[in-house]
Every structure is written in structure tokens, then in C-alpha cells.
Amino acid sequence: MKKRLTVLATAMAVVTALTACGGSQPAATTAAPAETTAAAATEAPATTEAPAAETAAAAEESSEGKVFNIYAWNEEFKGFFEKYYTVPEGVTVNWIITPSDNGAYQQKLDEALLNQANAADDEKVDMFLAEADYILKYAGSDATQDVTALGVNDFSNTYKYTVQAASDNNGVVKGVSFQCCPSALIYRRSIAQDVLGVSEPDEVQAKLDSWDKFNAVAKDAKDKGYYMTASFAETYRVFSNNCTMPWVDADNNLQFDPQIEAWIAQTEDFINNDYTLTAGVWDDEKNKQMFADGKTMCFFGPAWYFNFCMGNAQDPEKGCSGDWAICEGPAAHFWGGTWLMAPAGTDNPTMLADIMNTFINDEEVCSALVANEAQFSNNQKVNAKFAEDESYGNEFLGGQNDVAVFSEMTDNIVWENHTIYDQLLNEGLQNQLQEYFKGSVDKDTALKNFYNYINETYPAINTP
Amino acid sequence: MSKPKKEIKGGNVSSGKWGYLFILPFFIAYTFCTLIPQLMTFYNSLFMNYRDGLTQVGPKFVGLQNYITLFTPDNSGSIGILKYFGNTIVLWLMGAVPQIVIAMLLAVFFTSYRLNIKGQQFFKTVIYMPNLIMASAFSMLFFTLFSPVGPVNQVLLASGWADKAIDFLNIKVSVRLLISLMNFLMWFGNTTILLMAGIQGIDQSLFEAAQIDGANSWQIFFKVTMPLLSPILVYTVITAMIGGLQMFDVPQILTNGRGMPNRSSMTMVMYLNNYLTTSKNYGMAGAVSVVLFIISAVLSLVVYSSLSKQYKEPKRHRKY
Numbered sequence: 001m002k003k004r005l006t007v008l009a010t011a012m013a014v015v016t017a018l019t020a021c022g023g024s025q026p027a028a029t030t031a032a033p034a035e036t037t038a039a040a041a042t043e044a045p046a047t048t049e050a051p052a053a054e055t056a057a058a059a060e061e062s063s064e065g066k067v068f069n070i071y072a073w074n075e076e077f078k079g080f081f082e083k084y085y086t087v088p089e090g091v092t093v094n095w096i097i098t099p100s101d102n103g104a105y106q107q108k109l110d111e112a113l114l115n116q117a118n119a120a121d122d123e124k125v126d127m128f129l130a131e132a133d134y135i136l137k138y139a140g141s142d143a144t145q146d147v148t149a150l151g152v153n154d155f156s157n158t159y160k161y162t163v164q165a166a167s168d169n170n171g172v173v174k175g176v177s178f179q180c181c182p183s184a185l186i187y188r189r190s191i192a193q194d195v196l197g198v199s200e201p202d203e204v205q206a207k208l209d210s211w212d213k214f215n216a217v218a219k220d221a222k223d224k225g226y227y228m229t230a231s232f233a234e235t236y237r238v239f240s241n242n243c244t245m246p247w248v249d250a251d252n253n254l255q256f257d258p259q260i261e262a263w264i265a266q267t268e269d270f271i272n273n274d275y276t277l278t279a280g281v282w283d284d285e286k287n288k289q290m291f292a293d294g295k296t297m298c299f300f301g302p303a304w305y306f307n308f309c310m311g312n313a314q315d316p317e318k319g320c321s322g323d324w325a326i327c328e329g330p331a332a333h334f335w336g337g338t339w340l341m342a343p344a345g346t347d348n349p350t351m352l353a354d355i356m357n358t359f360i361n362d363e364e365v366c367s368a369l370v371a372n373e374a375q376f377s378n379n380q381k382v383n384a385k386f387a388e389d390e391s392y393g394n395e396f397l398g399g400q401n402d403v404a405v406f407s408e409m410t411d412n413i414v415w416e417n418h419t420i421y422d423q424l425l426n427e428g429l430q431n432q433l434q435e436y437f438k439g440s441v442d443k444d445t446a447l448k449n450f451y452n453y454i455n456e457t458y459p460a461i462n463t464p
Numbered sequence: 465m466s467k468p469k470k471e472i473k474g475g476n477v478s479s480g481k482w483g484y485l486f487i488l489p490f491f492i493a494y495t496f497c498t499l500i501p502q503l504m505t506f507y508n509s510l511f512m513n514y515r516d517g518l519t520q521v522g523p524k525f526v527g528l529q530n531y532i533t534l535f536t537p538d539n540s541g542s543i544g545i546l547k548y549f550g551n552t553i554v555l556w557l558m559g560a561v562p563q564i565v566i567a568m569l570l571a572v573f574f575t576s577y578r579l580n581i582k583g584q585q586f587f588k589t590v591i592y593m594p595n596l597i598m599a600s601a602f603s604m605l606f607f608t609l610f611s612p613v614g615p616v617n618q619v620l621l622a623s624g625w626a627d628k629a630i631d632f633l634n635i636k637v638s639v640r641l642l643i644s645l646m647n648f649l650m651w652f653g654n655t656t657i658l659l660m661a662g663i664q665g666i667d668q669s670l671f672e673a674a675q676i677d678g679a680n681s682w683q684i685f686f687k688v689t690m691p692l693l694s695p696i697l698v699y700t701v702i703t704a705m706i707g708g709l710q711m712f713d714v715p716q717i718l719t720n721g722r723g724m725p726n727r728s729s730m731t732m733v734m735y736l737n738n739y740l741t742t743s744k745n746y747g748m749a750g751a752v753s754v755v756l757f758i759i760s761a762v763l764s765l766v767v768y769s770s771l772s773k774q775y776k777e778p779k780r781h782r783k784y
Contacts, residue, residue, distance in 0.1 A: 102721055103742045110518060137517045278631075285612045285629075340777040420517040424742060431722055438634050440725035448540055449727055456738040460747055464539070 038364070057305065065121050065347035069094045071112060071128035073105040076308050077178065077338055077369055080373065084365045085358055088351060099160045103256045103424050103457075106134055113143040116345045126346040127355065130175065131338045132165060137420035138341055139166050144174035145344040150353040151178060157379045158360050161415040166339050175341035178359035178369070181302035183237060183327030186310075190396060191297040195221045201400060205327035208298075214330045215266065218275040222295055226276045230289035230296040232267050233430045236281070238300055239263035240426060241333035246417040247425050253462045254454065257417075272438045278438045280430065283389035287312050292320035302335050303376040303406065306396060314396060322398045332412030376406045383407050421458050428453045509750030514743045522747070530650070530751035545735065545755065551723070552731040555715070556708030558644035559651070564700065566648075568657035572685065574656070575663040578670075582689070588660075590599065591653035602650065603717035606642055636728045643729060646714050651707075656698055662696030663689060698771045702764050709760050712737065732756050 043344040058259035068091050073080060076093055087093055097107040112125050119125075130138050138144050155173070159180045185208060189199040195217065196207050208214050229235060243257035270276040277296075279285035289296040290312035301309065306324070313319045340356055342349075358365050359378075366379040370386050374394055377383055386392050386403040393399035416418050419425075429450055436446035451463035509530055513523035537543050570591070574584055581587070594602070610616050610632040620626040632638040666689065674684050690697075712733040715723060723730025723738070732752065739749040 110515070114518065141518045155661060204613060279612070283612075288613055315606055435634065435725050438631060440634050440636070443639075444540070448538065452538065452544060452727075453738075456735075456745075456748075457742045458516070459514050459743050459748070460521065 006463055047270035066090055067092050067094060067122040068126045068348050069096060069124065069353060071096045071109050073098060074365055077129055084368055085160055085355060093350065113343060115300040118361040121347045124345055124347055125343045126348045127352050128341050128343060130341050132337050133423035133426060134420060135165050135339055136418050139174045140168045143344055145342050146172045147175060147342045147356060148173055150342060150349050152353050152356045154361050157381050159378060159380065159410055162378055175339045176356045176360050177337050177378050179304060179337055180376050180410060181334045182303045182306065182406050182413055183300055183333050183335040184326035184405060186299040186301055186306055186324060186326050187297055189323050189325050195224050195226060195297060201325050201327040208329060208345045211330045218270060221367060222273060222275055225295065227277060227296040229298050230277050230286040231279050231281045232271060232276055232434060233281045234276065234300055235261055235266060237335045238331050238333045242331055243417050246419045247421055248419055248461055252460055267437060280434060291318045302360060303374060303402065307374040321396050323393045324397050325400050326397060326402055328409055332409055333460060334413045370403060376403060421461065424457050465485060465597055473723045508746045509754050511747050513747045514745035525734055530747045533664045534577065548730050548732050548735045548776045551728060552709055552711060555640060555643050555711060555731060558640060559647035560704050560708055563648045563652045567652045567659055570656045571659035571663055574660055588657060591656055593619045594649045596649065599650065599713035602646055602719045607718050610642060634725050636725055639729045643715050643718060662693045677734050694771060698768060701771060702767055705763060705767060706760055716756050739772060
């Protein structure tokens with residue numbers, strides 16, 4: 001009898017072990033509270049995924065949460081945050097970083113936001129970052145909250161479009177941007193000298209201030225052995241940002257703006273004539289062109305592009321720092337930008353508001369962003385100070401005052417014709433058409449694949 | 465075996481009961497982790513159920529509408545799911561045929577007492593090694609190797625074999641070859657070890673007897689090894705096939721989920737994944753899963769019955 005019981009018990013143990021899927025593991029989560037709270041004060045530990053360690057030991061006076069979770073898609077803001085923001089004592093900052101490729105960041109964030117009400121306080125999203133391409137999805141939803149109610153009221157110095165972008169249909173502001181992102185034509189001075197005979201921004205701008213001139217110069221560049229751009233999609237944002245209608249109409253039918261058509265036509269011409277490469281905007285093949293031995297004259301991007309994404313150009317050995325300059329180029333546009341969004345249900349509203357105020361209204365911090373990080377801040381007063389400062393110059397751009405250039409360009413930025421679908425439609429169109437430009441499919445097939453992609457990604461959109 | 469045991473215990477309990485108890489965990493795990501999810505998948509496939517931004521649409525019962533959508537030709541007349549099924553089969557065959565042939569060859573070599581290869585342990589470890597690498601790391605490696613600025617192109621350019629970088633990842637044949645090569649490299653070691661175990665399970669005296677009767681190596685292989693190995697071979701082929709139909713990680717990472725060029729390396733599961741990532745479209749994804757399940761079941765039956773035929777036939781002869 002005893003034996004039988006033992007066998008039965010063993011069998012039951014095996015059964016429960018095998019079927020207890022989905023249960024939590026209480027032993028594992030409470031493991032490491034001591035060290036994290038100690039290290040928490042100033043320098044946030046570089047955790048990407050690890051859920052907040054229980055900081056029960058440090059639970060003191062403040063009624064707000066002890067763990068501050070920030071969702072982001074890269075390390076850019078994390079660097080500034082750790083440098084310029086003093087985290088209140090006893091609070092641990094967790095960074096949950098997911099790359100934005102193929103919408104992975106949005107997926108991760110959506111799950112967290114939809115689960116916000118049920119999540120434990122220390123697991124709640126306390127702040128998340130969003131980009132221009134999908135900010136509407138969050139700003140327009142109940143997943144975010146009014147920042148003015150939290151104490152972020154002063155928008156007198158921020159650029160108007162950054163506030164519009166983070167507002168819902170009723171004008172309720174749900175977040176702030178710590179940068180303003182007018183996008184410029186970034187060119188190689190030495191190549192411009194060779195192709196255009198001039199290299200100073202004003203003179204170059206005069207020769208490239210319309211698409212007709214730009215396209216004509218592309219031929220001259222080719223004749224001298226250069227590429228005009230290094231990616232088939234390099235000029236995409238310049239066109240798409242000037243669209244006169246959104247990607248979908250009121251009935252959710254997909255529509256192609258004439259600007260998108262114009263981009264396709266230009267790219268066909270550039271590819272056929274070898275004015276550009278078939279690489280994507282983020283491909284190694286394109287980035288290689290930023291080295292000193294690169295043959296490409298023009299890149300397009302805002303401040304974050306040349307200080308965060310042009311590492312090759314800044315490479316001390318193979319790069320060519322100082323051989324660059326910026327001007328407005330053929331059309332005014334902006335690209336990207338990182339907004340700090342206020343999720344509903346955060347348990348750290350005071351700290352959240354404090355972070356937002358720091359990065360838009362603290363002149364010291366905003367000045368440091370410009371002076372040390374080559375950012376174009378979202379504080380007009382600070383930017384004006386640098387724009388007028390004769391002694392300020394960006395070394396990478398050969399001493400040019402980039403803040404002055406960007407300041408002028410901000411007047412031309414408009415926030416309109418955006419949809420919640422923008423990121424993956426822009427990305428998807430480029431990906432599918434890349435195959436056409438590379439010659440592996442014809443244009444109709446590429447567009448058909450784009451429609452299939454949309455049907456899978458956004459069932460709500462009606463495609464032709 | 466069971467009778468003496470009974471006597472020792474002296475009880476009146478049939479020990480067959482314990483057998484059921486011991487296989488119970490599997491059936492419970494199967495019910496909860498496979499059967500119920502499978503039924504739920506079918507149930508879900510009958511609903512319109514997806515997410516638009518942060519808004520949930522449905523679930524709304526639509527009957528077989530998802531299946532109809534799946535098999536409706538697009539405006540150029542092609543049916544997506546059939547194309548992706550074709551891709552999957554082609555990619556699987558390109559990897560699995562060499563995989564089984566080479567694995568069989570190696571297994572025969574390693575187990576042959578006439579060849580008596582030294583250092584077997586070493587070779588077994590080496591051929592199994594690629595299987596230990598994560599598929600995603602492996603395809604990332606290939607992605608880097610064969611990118612337009614990768615080392616392969618640098619070698620080709622430097623040696624003058626190509627005057628322009630070859631875009632391997634945008635040519636149908638090369639993408640498919642790379643995927644099959646990776647799957648082959650990852651799985652042939654595993655198959656070799658399975659087949660070796662199978663061959664070692666065959667009575668050595670049969671080989672010796674055949675040899676004494678004057679059979680040559682080919683004859684021994686086809687008349688002795690193959691027929692006796694067929695249960696293991698059927699198992700290997702069916703598991704390889706199910707694995708092949710579920711092919712996902714290698715092509716997904718290599719093509720960044722795009723299945724380029726022209727979706728010619730998009731497999732069934734990649735297609736399924738497209739419905740699940742952004743739109744969380746459980747209805748359509750469920751329908752694709754059910755179709756995939758039916759295909760797997762039918763193909764497994766076909767393979768099973770065709771390959772195990774030779775194995776069964778001798779028995780029949782004896783009967784009549």
C-alpha cells in the first residue's frame with residue numbers, strides 16, 4: 001500500500017510539473033532587490049528587459065512608485081536622460097528597449113499599454129517614447145493622458161508642430177518632444193566643390209533649391225564619378241513630408257499622394273542613370289558611403305541624423321568630420337523626432353512631469369543638449385541664443401552654425417496629413433519598391449506585394 | 465515479465481493499470497498544450513478579430529469568410545497561400561533531400577565495421593555542432609556574410625571574379641539556396657545520429673551473412689540496411705517534413721521577414737506571422753494555421769503509407 005502511494009505521488013508530481021504551464025515563478029522574481037536599489041539613485045542600470053526588482057526595502061515616504069519604466073526603441077534619449085536628469089532618490093529607472101524595425105517596438109508597447117490597468121504598479125509604463133510616424137496612434141487614444149494636468153503647462157518656447165503632433169483631436173496635449181527635427185540637406189563640402197564649384201552652404205543652397213536643379217546636378221555628379229545620394233530612399237522623406245493628403249482617406253481607402261508618385265519617378269530616373277545606390281536608408285552599403293573615401297555628395301536628415309546615425313563620417317580614422325555642411329535643400333521637411341509621452345495610469349506622475357519640463361523648459365539642460373550633444377533642442381529661446389552666438393559652430397560641419405540654419409527652417413514645418421499607419425506604410429512601400437529598383441520585380445508586382453503587405457499588416461485599410 | 469511480478473506482490477491488482485498512469489502525464493500535457501490550442505485555433509479562425517491601432521475590432525463571427533479570403537485570388541490572379549505553400553515545399557525539398565542522402569551516407573560509413581573509422585566521437589560532435597547554434601544567430605551570420613558589402617562580395621571583388629557586388633539576398637535562386645544550405649547544415653548531423661542509431665540496432669550477423677553469401681556493398685545497403693531501417697527512416701522523413709512545413713526562423717531572419725525577392729522565400733509560417741505581428745489578426749492567422757495543419761496531416765499520411773509499404777509487404781507474402 002505504501003509503495004502504491006509513493007508511485008501515485010510521484011505520478012502526480014510529474015503530472016503537475018508537466019501541466020503547470022503559464023504559472024509564475026515566485027522564487028525567481030524576488031531575487032535581487034538589494035543591489036538594484038543601491039545603484040538606483042543616479043545611474044540607471046542598463047536593463048533592457050528585466051522586470052523591476054522589488055524595491056520593497058526602500059519603500060519610504062513618497063507616495064509615488066519606486067520603479068520608473070521607460071519604453072524606447074533606441075538608446076539615443078537614454079544617453080541624454082542619464083546625463084542630464086537627476087533621478088529622485090530611491091527610484092529605479094528601467095529601460096525597456098525594442099528596435100522599431102517592422103513595427104516591433106509598437107507591438108511591445110501596445111501590449112504593455114493595453115495591459116496597463118492590470119499591471120502591478122512597478123510594472124506599469126511610466127513614460128514611453130514615440131516617433132512622428134506613429135505618435136498619432138498614441139496621442140489620439142485613451143492610453144495617454146493630458147500632460148497639462150500633470151503640471152507641464154509652459155509651451156511658450158516649444159515649437160508649435162511638436163505640440164500639435166502630441167495632441168489629440170480636441171487639442172489635449174499628451175506628450176512633449178525634447179528635440180525639434182527640421183531636416184536638412186547634408187552634403188560633403190569637398191565633393192560639392194568638385195561638382196558645383198562651390199562649397200559654402202548659401203552657394204550650395206542656391207544651386208540645389210529645387211528638384212529640377214537637384215536632378216540636373218545629379219547628372220553632373222555622375223559625370224565627375226560621384227553619386228548624388230547613397231540610397232534609393234534618401235529623398236523619400238523630403239517628398240513624403242510635403243504630401244497634401246494622408247495615406248488613407250476618410251473611408252480608409254489607400255491613396256497615393258502626387259508627392260509619393262514624384263518620389264517614385266525621381267528614383268526610377270536616379271536608379272536608371274546610376275545617380276544613386278539601391279541600398280535602403282539604414283543599410284551598411286549606404287553607411288559605407290559616409291567614410292572619407294565615399295563617393296556620395298548628398299544625405300538628408302535632421303540634427304539627430306548627423307550626430308547619431310553618421311558614425312562612419314565621424315570615425316577618427318576613416319571618417320571625414322569637418323568636410324560636411326547643411327542647407328535646406330530642394331524642399332522643407334522634417335523627419336522623425338522623439339516625443340516623451342505620458343501614459344495613462346502611471347504611478348509616477350510627478351517625476352514624469354518633471355522629466356518633461358526638464359527637457360523642454362530647463363534652459364541649462366536644453367543648452368547642454370545643443371552645446372554638448374549637437375542637438376537642435378525644442379526650446380526656441382535656447383536655440384536663438386546659439387543661433388546668434390558668433391562663436392558657436394559645429395565641428396562636424398566644419399564650424400557651421402547648424403542651429404541658425406535649423407532655426408530658419410522651423411518656420412516651414414507643418415504638421416498635417418498624418419495617420420496612425422504611417423511608419424509601416426512608409427517602411428513597407430520602400431521595402432517593396434526596393435525590389436523593383438533592384439530589378440528583381442516589375443513595378444506592378446512590387447505594388448501588388450505592397451498591397452498584400454498592407455492587407456496583412458492593417459486589415460482595416462482598403463487597397464486597390 | 466508481468467506474471468512473475470504479480471506472484472511476488474501476491475496482490476490481485478493488474479499492473480497494466482500502472483502503465484496507464486505512467487502515460488497519463490503525456491496525455492494531460494497533450495490535451496492542454498496541443499489539443500485544446502488546436503481546437504481554439506479552429507474556433508478563432510471563424511471570427512473577424514484584429515487590432516486597428518490600439519482599437520480592438522471584433523471578435524465577430526464570420527463563418528468561413530477567413531478561409532474564403534485566404535483562397536480568393538488577388539487582382540493579378542494568384543492565390544497567396546498557394547504560392548507560400550509552394551515556396552515552403554521547394555525550400556524544404558532543397559534542404560531535406562541532400563540532408564537525408566548525406567546523413568544516410570555518413571551513417572553507413574560510421575557504422576561500417578569494414579571501414580572502422582577512427583575518431584567517430586569527434587566527427588559526430590563536429591557534424592552535430594551547427595545544430596547547437598541558434599537559427600537566428602546562424603542566419604544573421606549568413607546575412608552578414610552575403611550582404612552586398614559583406615566578406616563574400618569583398619572576396620569576389622578583390623579576386624576579380626565579379627566586377628560588381630552581387631546582391632545575393634535579392635536573387636531568388638541564391639536566397640533559396642542559402643536557406644536550404646543553412647537548414648541542411650543545421651540538421652544533417654541530427655539526422656545522421658538518428659540513422660546511425662537505427663543501423664546499429666540492426667543485427668550485425670545479418671550483414672555478415674549477406675557478405676558470406678557474396679553480396680556486394682550496394683546489395684547489402686539496398687537489400688539489408690534499407691528495409692530494416694525503414695521504420696527509423698519513416699520517422700526521420702516525417703519529422704523533417706513537419707519541421708520543413710513549419711520553416712520560419714532561418715528565412716525570416718535572413719530576409720528580415722520580407723521573403724524577398726517577390727515573396728519567393730516567404731514560407732507558410734512567415735505568412736502566418738505577418739498576420740500576427742502588427743494587426744494581431746487571430747482570425748486570418750487561425751485560418752492559415754488550420755490549412756497548415758490539414759496539409760501536414762495529409763502529407764504525413766502520404767509519406768507514412770508510401771515509405772512503410774516495403775516494410776509491410778514481406779509480412780503479407782508470408783501470410784498468403
